[in-house]
Amino acid sequence: MTRVKLRQKPISNGQESHYLDIYPPIAHPITGELKRKYFLHLHTYLNPKNNVEKLHNIETLKLVEYRKAERLIDIQNKNYDFLIKKRISDFTEFFQAEANKRPDSYNWQMAVRYFQNFCGKNLPFIELDYPTCEQFRNFLLSNPSIGRYERKISLNTASSYFDKFRNTIKSAFNNKYILTDFSTMLKGIKLEETHRCFLFLHELQSMADAKCESQLVKKAGLFSALTGFRFSDIKNLVWGDIQGSKGSFYIIYKQSKTGNAEYYPISDKTLEILGLPKDNNEKVFEGIKYDDVIKFLKPWLKNAGINKYFTFHGFRHTFATLQLASGTSIYTISKLLGHRNLKTTEIYTKIIDSVTREASLKIKLDFS
Structure with a gap:
């Protein structure tokens, strides 16, 4: 038969900690380790100096007895889950x-x-x-x-x-x-194929020309459209990640989503968007928040005369789509986007096929 005794251990600040002494020891449900001491994480004063400390002892000792009774029931039922503190x-x-x-x-x-x-x-x-x-x-x-x-x-x-x-x-x-x-045991929720929002080149130019109430959001959006960077990577980008010299600048960074280290060549023109460089440890887009993106993106689109569903991630889609339309190979785009699977990048070919078909249908001749 398992015996359980209440014991105390002196601790700092003139207090004592209450624990249960269990004999014979019981096995931890996960590790199998034999456990004899079970601390209740309840403390009382050894020599209470005032009414507050005396009242604390009275109330705590009631709780100690209650916890002891709970554990006794668990032990009698051979339910040792209480040992799993987490x-x-x-x-x-x-x-x-x-x-x-x-x-x-x-x-x-x-x-x-x-x-x-x-x-x-x-x-x-x-x-x-x-x-x-x-x-x-x-x-x-x-x-x-x-x-x-x-x-x-x-x-x-x-x-x-x-x-x-x-x-x-x-x-x-x-x-x-x-x-x-x-x-x-849980079945995932199956993805459905969706239309990826993106901007045509003339729309992107309109965005560049249009006023945005947040220059930081505008700078981040255009940078994403020219590099394919995710918002998370833009937010984490520091000046020290940008290396090289005129005509051969590049960014070395770790993708937030995948954790993969990436090497990314960047044009001088794209670099101009970022402004003058600062200390290596300073964020390039210091203070940018996704809440600000949500707040300022829609008015910015309106100012550019663009009336369609578009999210910040659409700038990344825009980069991929425009690169593909300009003849960049799918393999190069996949590498630039940091995709681990080429099939992920191939989705953009469907976008181009759709756009090409739509454009071809606009060409009509009157044979009458």
Whole structure:
């Protein structure tokens, strides 16, 4: 029979820490390591000096006894999950922590926001199960967009958010926060083929000529259209990444999305957009935020006389499309975009085929 005794250990500041002495020791559910001491993380004063400290001791000792009773029931039922300290953590907080590792990823932050909207509260790891994961998948497929937009999120956006959720589940499992890897059981949301927004050359020129309330956003947009850089890479770009001399400048950087190191040649004309260079450690686009892009892009398009759906990522699509239209090989474009799979780049050939067909249909002769 397992015996459990309440013991104390003196700590700093004239206090003592309460723990359970379990004998014979019990095995940790994950590691198998035998555990005899289980600290309750509750402290009392050895010699209370005033009424506040005395009251603290009284209330804390009540909680100590309550926690001891809880653990006794667990031990009697051979439920040793309480030894997995991380299991008492909150999954929503963990999800946010995973997103914070990618501070430049708007999609990661939004994935967390959608999960918070789905939960309506914090979700302890102990309550995370397969049905909850499936319910979140259905939520993404059916729920209207949150925030400033009223339209539903697209299927591809839902797929992106759910992939990040599954990645977080796998990370939680790998780090022993949960005992079951639900990510292996969850079916991803299938992507649908979409129309990639891009600008024709004359439209891009109109954007360059038009007024934008944020020069930083304008500079970033044009730079993306001329290089194919993602917003996350633009945000992280520092002056020290730009090397070389006139006629042979290049950028050496690590892609935020893939983590791959890239070498990117850049023209003198493109470099002029960035202005005068500063210290190597300073950001080229210091202070740029995606919220500012959302705020200023639409008015900028309007000033340029462009009336169509377009996002900042469309500048990257514009780069690829214009390069392909000008005769640059698909292999070169793939390398410039940092794609790991040529099939990803080949999507742009469909855009060119569509544009070419549309242009050819405009040529008509009257034979009457």
